[in-house]
Amino acid sequence: MKYVFRRNSSVGAMDAESDEQFLRDCFLDTGDLESLISSDDPKRIVVGRVGAGKSALLTRLLETQTNAFEVRAEALSLSYVANSDIIQFFESADVKLDLFYQLLWKHVFVVELLRRRYRISEGDPWSFLDQFRDIFIRDQAKKRAVDYLRQWNDQFWQDTEIRVKEFTTKLEKKLSGTVDAKAYGITLNASGAKNLTDEVKSEVLHKAQSVVNENQVRELGEIITLLADEIFTDPKNRFYIVIDRLDESWVDDRIRYKLIRALIETVKAFQRVRSVKIVIAIREDLLRTVFESTRDAGFQEEKFESLILHLRWSKSQLKQLLDLRVDKLIREPYTQKRVCFDDIFRGAVRGESAIDYLVGRTLFRPRDVIAFVNCCIELCEGKEYVPPSIVQDAERKYSVGRMRSLRDEWSGHFSSLSACAELIRGRQSHFKYSEITEHDLMECIQEHWGEFLDNDPLRMVANEYLQNQRSANSCIIQMLKILYTTSIIGIKPEATERVSWSHLDDRGISEGQYKKSSAIYVHPMLWRALDIVPPARADRRRRTTDERQKR
Incomplete structure (x- = not known):
């Protein structure tokens, strides 16, 4: 049967969530997936601009690795943290809660890893600890780590959001105990902190900072040691925690940047656990904003550089990606013969090869080339191939769409x-x-x-x-x-x-x-x-x- 383009033909959708079929069959491994899978490779923070393929890469990691699972930021009930009057009071009083945010992430990851490693359920959540009795007798630090876990009792197997609320509530109670709100005539919320005198604010800051700094720091550090030395020791049995969509509005920006910075610090801390890899994806501009807005004394951005996997695409790689997608579009319903980009884009466009013309009008991102090809195919209903004149006709719609996309991408930074x-x-x-x-x-x-x-x-x-x-x-x-x-x-x-x-x-x-x-x-x-x-x-x-x- 002779091939012709049909109405609504395309080589895929603009976003990973809507592009499941093409992503599964047309994934192009440029070497980045191998870096993320390897426990010897430190790269675990996937950085790229909108449409560079971050979500596609993480989706592939989840599909190919048996012990890979996703933790969704929007499902962690972190809005409970951001909206807490008590947290807002101490934030406004300049108490540094960074350590608490790091502890929160560590707590979430430790529990999720143990739940999945030992398939912990409601019935008997602690039976897995029996195999470590000899270790606890001779190593008190690891015994303290387990005692910390036992504090959670029936909460341990509950949904993550319940544990986040429980963890935050414990800190709230301790922090509240440092301030006699009635004596100061204030309410523990953001506006209440603004009414503090300098003397009272200094006193609150000192007491609260001590609580934060002491809050389960030692126990969680000891738990990570326990994970590294006794539990996740098999390099062939690796576990991956995947976090995507950090650029979405899952919590108010004033707290979100601090939570993301704490997440990055936690990802770095978990390097000690060789058979565990926490992989996160973040937009380039968001990462820059996080570092700029949370920069403090002694901050060294370069200490994170070895963890970052920058997504970069070459012209040949984008061409290979289009070859895969064109082949899927045409070969499945029409032919057994392999079909590539050059088979349907014939002839030079204004003196350039079609692929040079298309890629030259992108920011070297998969989303751009897919969008341009789709604009061309849209004008080719009933045709066997895309002539050069159609490429030029499709360019205006594509160009206007890319301008709109840039405006949306940067709206949070540059409304102008x-x-x-x-x-x-x-x-x-x-x-x-x-x-x-x-x-x-x-x-x-x-x-x-x-x-x-x-x-x-x-x-x-x-x-x-x-x-x-x-x-x-x-x-x-x-x-x-x-x-x-x-x-x-x-x-x-x-x-x-x-x-x-x-x-x-x-x-x-x-x-x-x-x-x-x-x-x-x-x-x-x-x-x-x-x-x-x-x-x-x-x-x-x-x-x-x-x-x-x-x-």
Whole structure:
């Protein structure tokens, strides 16, 4: 039977949750899965931008490893922690609860691991400890670890969220005991902390910090030693805890960043247990925000670098991914012969091979190439292949969609992203920084002021400019930095340097490198969405202008 594209044909969905069938049959292992599986490889924090394949990688880990299981952040009842009046009181009183948050994660992981290792149930949750009696006699530290576990009695086998609430409630009671609320005439909540005098606040801080620092620290440290030395010792019987979707709003941001930082510290602490690996996925921008918002004295970001697995895709890998997905789309219903991308995308597109043209209009992420191919296929109902003209016709919808996707991806950081993008609308594909005038800046701010929300760092910058407290040049630089960070533009600081793109270049661009002579390159992915003049057309326009001037 001859193949033709049917209505609603596609090479997969945009998100891992909706792409189950293609993910299962078309997973491309670039070596990252092997790194996560290996107990000798320290990498366990999967970092990448939206659409880079983080969820797909973790899903594959869960599917292929017998003792891999997921702990969902949104199911841990961490909102109970964030919404606790007592926790908010002590947070507002500047008590450092970081250690408590780390203990909370450790407690959750220890119990989940023991439950799964020994299949603990309601009937007899402690029978597994009998085999360690001799060890407890000669090692008091490990006996104390077990005594700590026994404190939980019937709560041990309960759902994780119940244990999180129980664990938090115990701390709340201890913390509450350090403050005589009636004597101070306050209520134990966030607003109550603001009414404390400096003297009382200092006293509260001292007493509460002691409680937090002493709260089961030794016992949980001893439990991890017990896990490492006696329980999870078989390198062939590895256990994996997987945590994804940390970028979703499972708890208020003011606590979420601290909880994620504590999670990262806990992941590092569990390296001691060689046959256990806690694997988490986190967006690149969220990780940066977590580190910036929780940075304290002595913080060293580089100590986590060995744990991080940065997701990177090459053009050849994206091509292999598309080959797998095209083959699944066509071969299953129509033919036994293998089908690849080149079989359905025939001919050059504006002088480039189809794969070069498509990949050149992505941020080297699977989601981008899948989206572009789907836009092309959508216009090919009843056709046998995708001609070059269709690729160009599909590009506008794809480009507008990618601009919308970037806006959504960065909305929590830069509400003004769309406004910043208007600063470069209608320009040539690359142009000099000096071509952006103060008139352009003022027009952009005035027309889009409603998009500069209070939590956007650019609002204050724009406000200072409008009040003559900041120069136009300084304001333009801040807008260009946002466009660079989000990969809408690349920067070529000097004529002798190469173009730097944030999604490809770890070195970044310093503020001092934004000069009037610097060249701005708009990413080809967004040319159609921003009405950018392509190079060939720009050259023709320039020649016409030169000829007119000569006349």
